Amino acid sequence: MSDRGEGVSAQLLRGDASSGVRASHADRDRVVEVLTAAAADGRLTAEELDERVGAALSARTMGDLAVLTGDLPVATEAKDVVRIEQQGGSVVREGEWAVPRLLQVKSSWGDVTLDFTRAVISYDTLRVDVDMLGGALRLVTRPGVVVETDSLITNYAKIKTRGSGESDAPVLLRVEVCGRLSYGRVVTRAARRGFRR
Template sequence: MTSLPENRRQRISEADRDTAVRRLQEAYADGHLSHEEMDGLLSQALTAQTHGALEEALVSLPAEEPPTTSTIGVHTGRIQRGGAWRVPRTLKVESSFGNVHLDLSRAVIEHPVIDIELQLGTGRARITVPRDAIVEFENMATGWKDTRYKPPRRSGTGGPTIRISGTMGFGRLKIRHARR
Protein backbone atom coordinates (compact mmCIF):
# COMPACT_ATOMS: atom_id res chain seq x y z
CA MET A 1 0.00 0.00 0.00
CA THR A 2 2.94 2.34 -0.39
CA SER A 3 1.34 4.05 -3.38
CA LEU A 4 -2.37 4.62 -3.37
CA PRO A 5 -4.31 4.41 -6.60
CA GLU A 6 -5.60 7.64 -8.07
CA ASN A 7 -9.16 6.49 -7.46
CA ARG A 8 -9.51 6.91 -3.70
CA ARG A 9 -12.89 5.15 -3.82
CA GLN A 10 -11.33 1.87 -4.93
CA ARG A 11 -11.88 -0.91 -2.38
CA ILE A 12 -8.90 -2.03 -0.31
CA SER A 13 -7.53 -5.54 0.02
CA GLU A 14 -6.71 -7.40 3.22
CA ALA A 15 -3.02 -6.87 2.44
CA ASP A 16 -3.63 -3.09 2.35
CA ARG A 17 -5.42 -3.28 5.70
CA ASP A 18 -2.63 -5.41 7.22
CA THR A 19 0.00 -2.93 6.02
CA ALA A 20 -1.93 -0.03 7.55
CA VAL A 21 -2.28 -1.84 10.89
CA ARG A 22 1.46 -2.62 10.90
CA ARG A 23 2.31 1.04 10.21
CA LEU A 24 0.04 2.17 13.04
CA GLN A 25 1.61 -0.33 15.44
CA GLU A 26 5.11 0.78 14.46
CA ALA A 27 4.19 4.46 14.90
CA TYR A 28 2.78 3.68 18.35
CA ALA A 29 5.88 1.67 19.31
CA ASP A 30 8.13 4.53 18.13
CA GLY A 31 6.19 7.00 20.30
CA HIS A 32 4.52 8.93 17.47
CA LEU A 33 1.01 8.09 18.72
CA SER A 34 -0.60 8.07 22.15
CA HIS A 35 -2.60 5.05 23.26
CA GLU A 36 -5.88 6.89 22.59
CA GLU A 37 -4.76 8.00 19.13
CA MET A 38 -3.67 4.45 18.34
CA ASP A 39 -7.07 3.03 19.35
CA GLY A 40 -8.97 5.56 17.24
CA LEU A 41 -6.79 5.21 14.15
CA LEU A 42 -6.68 1.43 14.43
CA SER A 43 -10.48 1.32 14.57
CA GLN A 44 -10.63 3.63 11.55
CA ALA A 45 -8.18 1.45 9.59
CA LEU A 46 -9.98 -1.78 10.46
CA THR A 47 -13.35 -0.43 9.30
CA ALA A 48 -12.07 1.36 6.18
CA GLN A 49 -13.46 0.05 2.91
CA THR A 50 -11.72 2.34 0.41
CA HIS A 51 -8.20 3.66 -0.15
CA GLY A 52 -9.38 7.17 0.68
CA ALA A 53 -10.72 6.12 4.10
CA LEU A 54 -7.56 4.15 4.81
CA GLU A 55 -5.39 7.09 3.78
CA GLU A 56 -7.22 9.31 6.30
CA ALA A 57 -6.21 6.93 9.11
CA LEU A 58 -2.56 7.13 8.06
CA VAL A 59 -2.22 10.80 7.06
CA SER A 60 -0.79 11.93 10.44
CA LEU A 61 1.91 9.23 10.50
CA PRO A 62 5.52 9.98 9.61
CA ALA A 63 6.57 8.86 6.15
CA GLU A 64 7.32 5.16 5.95
CA GLU A 65 11.02 4.41 5.65
CA PRO A 66 11.96 2.27 2.68
CA PRO A 67 12.86 -1.30 3.62
CA THR A 68 16.55 -1.93 4.06
CA THR A 69 17.48 -5.14 2.32
CA SER A 70 20.92 -6.13 1.10
CA THR A 71 22.04 -9.20 -0.78
CA ILE A 72 25.52 -10.69 -0.62
CA GLY A 73 26.11 -13.34 -3.23
CA VAL A 74 28.91 -15.34 -4.78
CA HIS A 75 28.96 -18.42 -6.95
CA THR A 76 32.17 -19.81 -5.45
CA GLY A 77 34.33 -18.44 -2.69
CA ARG A 78 34.06 -17.10 0.83
CA ILE A 79 31.61 -14.55 2.17
CA GLN A 80 32.94 -12.83 5.26
CA ARG A 81 31.71 -9.79 7.19
CA GLY A 82 33.19 -8.65 10.50
CA GLY A 83 34.17 -5.61 12.50
CA ALA A 84 32.03 -2.49 12.55
CA TRP A 85 29.86 -3.11 9.50
CA ARG A 86 26.29 -1.78 9.21
CA VAL A 87 23.74 -4.60 9.30
CA PRO A 88 20.64 -4.00 7.14
CA ARG A 89 17.16 -4.88 8.39
CA THR A 90 17.09 -7.84 6.00
CA LEU A 91 20.26 -9.56 4.82
CA LYS A 92 20.13 -12.17 2.06
CA VAL A 93 23.21 -14.37 1.69
CA GLU A 94 23.51 -16.52 -1.44
CA SER A 95 26.35 -18.90 -2.27
CA SER A 96 26.55 -22.02 -4.42
CA PHE A 97 29.95 -23.26 -3.24
CA GLY A 98 31.81 -21.69 -0.35
CA ASN A 99 31.82 -20.80 3.31
CA VAL A 100 30.02 -17.94 5.02
CA HIS A 101 31.15 -16.17 8.18
CA LEU A 102 29.03 -13.30 9.51
CA ASP A 103 30.27 -11.68 12.70
CA LEU A 104 27.66 -9.34 14.16
CA SER A 105 29.37 -9.00 17.55
CA ARG A 106 30.84 -5.54 16.78
CA ALA A 107 28.50 -4.63 13.94
CA VAL A 108 26.31 -1.54 13.88
CA ILE A 109 22.78 -2.85 14.41
CA GLU A 110 20.12 -0.14 14.07
CA HIS A 111 17.02 -2.35 13.96
CA PRO A 112 15.44 -4.30 16.83
CA VAL A 113 14.86 -7.28 14.52
CA ILE A 114 17.31 -8.50 11.88
CA ASP A 115 16.31 -11.11 9.31
CA ILE A 116 19.10 -13.17 7.77
CA GLU A 117 18.06 -15.36 4.86
CA LEU A 118 20.61 -17.98 3.82
CA GLN A 119 20.49 -19.69 0.43
CA LEU A 120 23.57 -21.92 0.46
CA GLY A 121 24.43 -24.91 -1.68
CA THR A 122 27.66 -26.50 -0.46
CA GLY A 123 29.70 -25.07 2.38
CA ARG A 124 29.35 -24.19 6.01
CA ALA A 125 28.04 -21.04 7.62
CA ARG A 126 29.07 -19.51 10.94
CA ILE A 127 27.18 -16.60 12.46
CA THR A 128 28.41 -14.83 15.59
CA VAL A 129 25.72 -12.70 17.22
CA PRO A 130 25.99 -10.07 19.97
CA ARG A 131 26.11 -11.37 23.51
CA ASP A 132 22.64 -10.05 24.39
CA ALA A 133 20.95 -11.05 21.11
CA ILE A 134 17.94 -13.33 20.90
CA VAL A 135 18.28 -15.93 18.14
CA GLU A 136 15.43 -17.57 16.23
CA PHE A 137 16.06 -20.08 13.43
CA GLU A 138 12.88 -22.12 13.16
CA ASN A 139 12.49 -21.59 9.40
CA MET A 140 15.91 -23.02 8.55
CA ALA A 141 16.04 -26.11 6.34
CA THR A 142 19.28 -28.08 6.22
CA GLY A 143 19.84 -30.97 3.84
CA TRP A 144 22.81 -32.72 5.36
CA LYS A 145 23.75 -31.59 8.88
CA ASP A 146 21.75 -30.05 11.68
CA THR A 147 22.15 -26.49 12.89
CA ARG A 148 24.35 -26.07 15.95
CA TYR A 149 23.28 -23.46 18.47
CA LYS A 150 23.87 -23.30 22.19
CA PRO A 151 21.91 -20.50 23.86
CA PRO A 152 23.79 -18.53 26.53
CA ARG A 153 23.29 -19.50 30.17
CA ARG A 154 22.00 -16.05 30.98
CA SER A 155 19.57 -14.81 28.41
CA GLY A 156 20.32 -11.31 27.22
CA THR A 157 17.84 -8.49 27.44
CA GLY A 158 17.67 -5.40 25.34
CA GLY A 159 19.59 -6.91 22.43
CA PRO A 160 18.36 -7.36 18.89
CA THR A 161 16.39 -10.37 17.72
CA ILE A 162 18.25 -12.20 14.96
CA ARG A 163 15.92 -14.35 12.84
CA ILE A 164 17.72 -16.81 10.58
CA SER A 165 15.88 -18.62 7.80
CA GLY A 166 16.52 -20.21 4.45
CA THR A 167 18.04 -23.42 3.12
CA MET A 168 21.43 -25.09 3.22
CA GLY A 169 22.33 -28.06 1.06
CA PHE A 170 25.57 -29.70 2.21
CA GLY A 171 27.10 -27.98 5.19
CA ARG A 172 26.42 -26.98 8.75
CA LEU A 173 25.17 -23.75 10.26
CA LYS A 174 26.84 -22.81 13.53
CA ILE A 175 25.43 -19.94 15.57
CA ARG A 176 27.21 -18.64 18.64
CA HIS A 177 27.07 -15.64 20.92
CA ALA A 178 30.07 -13.33 21.26
CA ARG A 179 32.01 -13.81 24.46
CA ARG A 180 32.32 -10.10 25.22
Protein backbone atom coordinates in the same frame (compact mmCIF):
# COMPACT_ATOMS: atom_id res chain seq x y z
CA MET B 1 -5.92 -5.63 -5.62
CA SER B 2 -2.37 -4.39 -6.08
CA ASP B 3 0.55 -6.83 -6.09
CA ARG B 4 2.17 -7.30 -2.70
CA GLY B 5 5.52 -6.81 -4.39
CA GLU B 6 4.74 -3.11 -4.66
CA GLY B 7 5.06 -2.65 -0.90
CA VAL B 8 1.57 -1.62 0.16
CA SER B 9 2.65 -0.10 3.47
CA ALA B 10 5.08 2.24 1.74
CA GLN B 11 2.43 3.17 -0.84
CA LEU B 12 -0.04 4.03 1.89
CA LEU B 13 2.49 6.15 3.73
CA ARG B 14 3.25 8.06 0.53
CA GLY B 15 -0.46 8.41 -0.16
CA ASP B 16 -0.09 7.21 -3.78
CA ALA B 17 -2.42 4.21 -3.50
CA SER B 18 -5.54 4.48 -5.67
CA SER B 19 -8.03 5.94 -3.19
CA GLY B 20 -11.11 4.16 -4.53
CA VAL B 21 -9.64 0.66 -4.57
CA ARG B 22 -11.16 -1.69 -2.01
CA ALA B 23 -8.86 -2.59 0.89
CA SER B 24 -8.16 -6.23 1.78
CA HIS B 25 -7.67 -7.74 5.23
CA ALA B 26 -3.91 -7.84 4.49
CA ASP B 27 -3.93 -4.11 3.64
CA ARG B 28 -5.68 -3.29 6.92
CA ASP B 29 -3.23 -5.48 8.85
CA ARG B 30 -0.25 -3.69 7.28
CA VAL B 31 -1.62 -0.29 8.28
CA VAL B 32 -2.20 -1.50 11.84
CA GLU B 33 1.44 -2.64 11.82
CA VAL B 34 2.58 0.83 10.70
CA LEU B 35 0.42 2.51 13.34
CA THR B 36 1.67 0.31 16.18
CA ALA B 37 5.27 0.94 15.09
CA ALA B 38 4.58 4.69 15.11
CA ALA B 39 3.11 4.45 18.62
CA ALA B 40 6.15 2.48 19.79
CA ASP B 41 8.33 5.32 18.45
CA GLY B 42 6.27 7.88 20.39
CA ARG B 43 4.71 9.41 17.27
CA LEU B 44 1.16 8.54 18.35
CA THR B 45 -0.44 8.63 21.78
CA ALA B 46 -2.30 5.58 23.11
CA GLU B 47 -5.60 7.35 22.40
CA GLU B 48 -4.58 8.18 18.82
CA LEU B 49 -3.43 4.62 18.28
CA ASP B 50 -6.75 3.18 19.51
CA GLU B 51 -8.71 5.60 17.33
CA ARG B 52 -6.66 4.94 14.19
CA VAL B 53 -6.53 1.18 14.63
CA GLY B 54 -10.31 1.13 14.96
CA ALA B 55 -10.61 3.19 11.78
CA ALA B 56 -8.13 0.96 9.96
CA LEU B 57 -10.00 -2.21 10.85
CA SER B 58 -13.25 -0.76 9.51
CA ALA B 59 -11.74 0.97 6.44
CA ARG B 60 -13.34 0.10 3.12
CA THR B 61 -10.89 1.62 0.63
CA MET B 62 -7.17 2.23 0.23
CA GLY B 63 -7.93 5.95 0.47
CA ASP B 64 -9.48 5.45 3.90
CA LEU B 65 -6.27 3.71 4.99
CA ALA B 66 -3.96 6.32 3.43
CA VAL B 67 -5.52 9.07 5.57
CA LEU B 68 -4.53 7.19 8.73
CA THR B 69 -0.81 7.16 7.86
CA GLY B 70 -0.52 10.44 5.95
CA ASP B 71 1.23 12.31 8.79
CA LEU B 72 3.73 9.53 9.55
CA PRO B 73 7.25 9.18 8.12
CA VAL B 74 7.52 7.45 4.76
CA ALA B 75 8.58 3.83 5.15
CA THR B 76 11.57 2.55 3.25
CA GLU B 77 10.44 0.85 0.04
CA ALA B 78 11.16 -2.85 0.20
CA LYS B 79 13.19 -4.39 -2.62
CA ASP B 80 12.40 -7.77 -4.12
CA VAL B 81 15.97 -9.07 -3.74
CA VAL B 82 18.75 -8.01 -1.35
CA ARG B 83 22.20 -9.62 -1.23
CA ILE B 84 24.59 -9.78 1.72
CA GLU B 85 28.12 -10.95 0.93
CA GLN B 86 30.95 -10.87 3.45
CA GLN B 87 34.00 -12.69 4.80
CA GLY B 88 35.05 -12.79 8.44
CA GLY B 89 32.94 -9.82 9.46
CA SER B 90 29.57 -9.04 10.97
CA VAL B 91 26.45 -7.75 9.21
CA VAL B 92 23.42 -6.54 11.17
CA ARG B 93 20.00 -5.51 9.88
CA GLU B 94 18.08 -3.80 12.68
CA GLY B 95 15.77 -0.88 13.38
CA GLU B 96 13.25 0.07 10.70
CA TRP B 97 14.82 -1.83 7.82
CA ALA B 98 12.66 -2.88 4.87
CA VAL B 99 12.21 -6.64 4.64
CA PRO B 100 12.65 -7.83 1.03
CA ARG B 101 10.99 -10.81 -0.63
CA LEU B 102 14.34 -12.64 -1.07
CA LEU B 103 17.53 -12.20 0.95
CA GLN B 104 20.64 -13.93 -0.41
CA VAL B 105 23.36 -14.44 2.20
CA LYS B 106 26.87 -15.51 1.19
CA SER B 107 29.16 -15.50 4.20
CA SER B 108 32.44 -17.13 5.22
CA TRP B 109 33.44 -17.21 8.89
CA GLY B 110 31.26 -14.24 9.79
CA ASP B 111 27.96 -13.49 11.51
CA VAL B 112 24.71 -12.18 10.04
CA THR B 113 21.96 -10.83 12.32
CA LEU B 114 18.43 -10.11 11.10
CA ASP B 115 16.44 -8.26 13.77
CA PHE B 116 12.71 -8.13 12.94
CA THR B 117 11.75 -6.25 16.12
CA ARG B 118 11.02 -2.98 14.29
CA ALA B 119 11.42 -4.10 10.68
CA VAL B 120 9.05 -2.72 8.05
CA ILE B 121 7.16 -5.70 6.66
CA SER B 122 5.71 -5.34 3.16
CA TYR B 123 5.55 -9.00 2.12
CA ASP B 124 4.03 -11.98 3.90
CA THR B 125 7.02 -14.23 3.17
CA LEU B 126 10.79 -13.70 3.29
CA ARG B 127 13.01 -16.37 1.74
CA VAL B 128 16.53 -16.32 3.21
CA ASP B 129 18.80 -18.24 0.84
CA VAL B 130 22.05 -18.91 2.69
CA ASP B 131 25.45 -20.09 1.51
CA MET B 132 27.40 -19.94 4.76
CA LEU B 133 30.65 -21.49 5.91
CA GLY B 134 31.24 -21.01 9.63
CA GLY B 135 29.77 -18.18 11.66
CA ALA B 136 26.17 -17.71 12.73
CA LEU B 137 22.88 -16.59 11.29
CA ARG B 138 20.87 -14.93 14.07
CA LEU B 139 17.19 -14.06 13.71
CA VAL B 140 15.45 -11.91 16.33
CA THR B 141 11.70 -12.32 16.05
CA ARG B 142 8.61 -10.65 17.44
CA PRO B 143 5.01 -11.89 17.76
CA GLY B 144 3.74 -12.64 14.26
CA VAL B 145 7.16 -13.50 12.79
CA VAL B 146 7.57 -17.24 12.21
CA VAL B 147 10.88 -18.85 11.19
CA GLU B 148 11.08 -22.14 9.29
CA THR B 149 14.39 -23.97 8.73
CA ASP B 150 13.12 -27.28 7.29
CA SER B 151 14.66 -26.58 3.86
CA LEU B 152 18.12 -25.70 5.21
CA ILE B 153 20.87 -28.23 4.47
CA THR B 154 23.38 -28.41 7.32
CA ASN B 155 26.84 -29.95 7.59
CA TYR B 156 28.34 -29.97 11.09
CA ALA B 157 25.98 -27.14 11.96
CA LYS B 158 23.50 -26.44 14.74
CA ILE B 159 19.99 -24.95 14.69
CA LYS B 160 18.60 -23.45 17.90
CA THR B 161 15.09 -22.02 17.82
CA ARG B 162 13.12 -20.23 20.54
CA GLY B 163 9.63 -19.02 19.67
CA SER B 164 8.07 -15.68 20.52
CA GLY B 165 5.94 -17.30 23.23
CA GLU B 166 2.76 -15.97 21.60
CA SER B 167 1.60 -18.80 19.36
CA ASP B 168 -1.87 -17.26 19.01
CA ALA B 169 -0.51 -14.08 17.37
CA PRO B 170 -1.53 -13.69 13.69
CA VAL B 171 1.31 -14.46 11.28
CA LEU B 172 2.66 -11.22 9.77
CA LEU B 173 5.80 -12.68 8.23
CA ARG B 174 6.94 -16.21 7.45
CA VAL B 175 10.74 -16.43 7.21
CA GLU B 176 11.86 -19.45 5.18
CA VAL B 177 15.55 -20.20 5.71
CA CYS B 178 16.98 -22.46 2.99
CA GLY B 179 20.28 -23.14 1.25
CA ARG B 180 23.39 -24.61 2.90
CA LEU B 181 25.17 -24.00 6.20
CA SER B 182 28.45 -25.72 7.12
CA TYR B 183 30.36 -25.50 10.42
CA GLY B 184 28.05 -22.78 11.72
CA ARG B 185 24.76 -22.25 13.47
CA VAL B 186 21.33 -20.69 13.16
CA VAL B 187 19.92 -19.07 16.29
CA THR B 188 16.34 -17.82 16.46
CA ARG B 189 15.11 -15.97 19.52
CA ALA B 190 12.31 -13.62 20.51
CA ALA B 191 12.86 -9.90 21.04
CA ARG B 192 13.72 -8.80 24.56
CA ARG B 193 10.81 -8.38 26.97
CA GLY B 194 11.24 -4.61 27.12
CA PHE B 195 9.91 -4.34 23.57
CA ARG B 196 6.25 -3.45 23.25
CA ARG B 197 4.10 -3.63 20.13
